[in-house]
Amino acid sequence: MEFNNFSAEVRVGAIGIKGMGWHNLEAILKVDSVRCTAICDIDDTVLEQRSKQLAERGMQPKQYKDFNELLADAEVDVVIIATPDHWHCLQAIAAIKAGKDVYVEKPLANSILECDALVRAANNSDRIVQVGQWQRSQRHFQDAVSFVHSGKLGKIRTVKAWAYLGWKQRVPEKPDGPVPAGVDYLLWQGPAERHSFNPNRFHYDFRWYWDYAGGLMTDWGVHLLDYALLGMKASVPKSVMATGGKFAYPEDAGDTPDTLTAVYEFDGFNIVWEHATSISNGPYGREHGIAFIGDMGTLVLDRGGWEVIAEKDRMASVPLHPREDDGLALHMLNFVDAVRRRAPEIIRAPVAEAAHIAKLSHMGNIAYRTGQKLIWNEKKGRFSEKAANNLLAASYHNGYKFPKL
Structure with a gap:
């Protein structure tokens, strides 16, 4: 057509x-x-x-x-x-x-x-x-990045992005059970490893299992780190390291960490990702956001709007510019x-830009899962660390094959 x-x-x-x-x-x-x-x-x-x-x-x-x-x-x-x-x-x-x-x-x-x-x-x-x-596609996000690019914040050495989600509680242990009537659970699992039906591994909560997703890093991280990269006009990090774990809920039934900090090293600045479940009071009193921390002031951006908090006597603060549209x-x-x-x-x-931010988020997860500081070789499309390269591809099961083009 x-x-x-x-x-x-x-x-x-x-x-x-x-x-x-x-x-x-x-x-x-x-x-x-x-x-x-x-x-x-x-x-x-x-x-x-x-x-x-x-x-x-x-x-x-x-x-x-x-x-x-x-x-x-x-x-x-x-x-x-x-x-x-x-x-x-x-x-x-x-x-x-x-x-x-x-x-x-x-x-x-x-x-x-x-x-x-x-x-x-x-x-x-x-x-x-x-x-x-x-x-x-949202105007206030675009305006915030334009302000960052104006240079008015001075030199930016650190960018923070975070998701502190108080509503996200523990995934409780639940017993396996029969597949609900009318559900094709085999097709739902597709290329993932087969498991008996468990309500935790279905619908929304699939996000907390490595078989299907990457936890909060790939759920919220791709949204927020995307704007961190856009604001800094950043490409490939020199290194990635991460630490975290199930600090809030050690008995959580999922796989992914409820607490994570990842540091992406670029020339002249770092981007830091943080997430924590069951806590709403994140940096600058916001449950989620991006902060561009400059010598003159800090621009703080979230889905509600953006503002600039000035360094004393260096620039004028900018009051909140609230969200105006439906992104x-x-x-x-x-x-x-x-x-x-x-x-x-x-x-x-x-698709190319979305791939870049998704890959950056996966790098953070891989750094956490290996416990190593990772060096990425963009030309080869591989890490310097063998253990990390073992996580470059998702495992395919049940007759499904990695797509050949």
């Missing part, structure tokens, strides 16, 4: 529609002449619920449990992928090969090598790919605009 004007109808298929997938679909349907023609989920209950909600909007999309069947549907032009992280790479590459334009949730992929594979697939195609880092809605508008105009150059979260 091809589009040549802004009013051409765009037919959307959504894969994974329980949580963020549904928010994404609602956002794209706000754009004129966009219609949902297909939905896909491994859970019949979710399919039925979303079908009823879409019927109230006058839409009757086809229902699929197998994403391959949706990708074969000629009445789908673009695909939203909001499945667990371990599916992002395989499904996005399959969608590109099927001739669909793609909106894929962050993190772009569940390993460094998967990020590289997805970038190659996108670059070797004529498909439009937008990644769900919607803060890139997700604007991100989807940008995606549809690029699809209709066949203009990948206007995409605000292009």
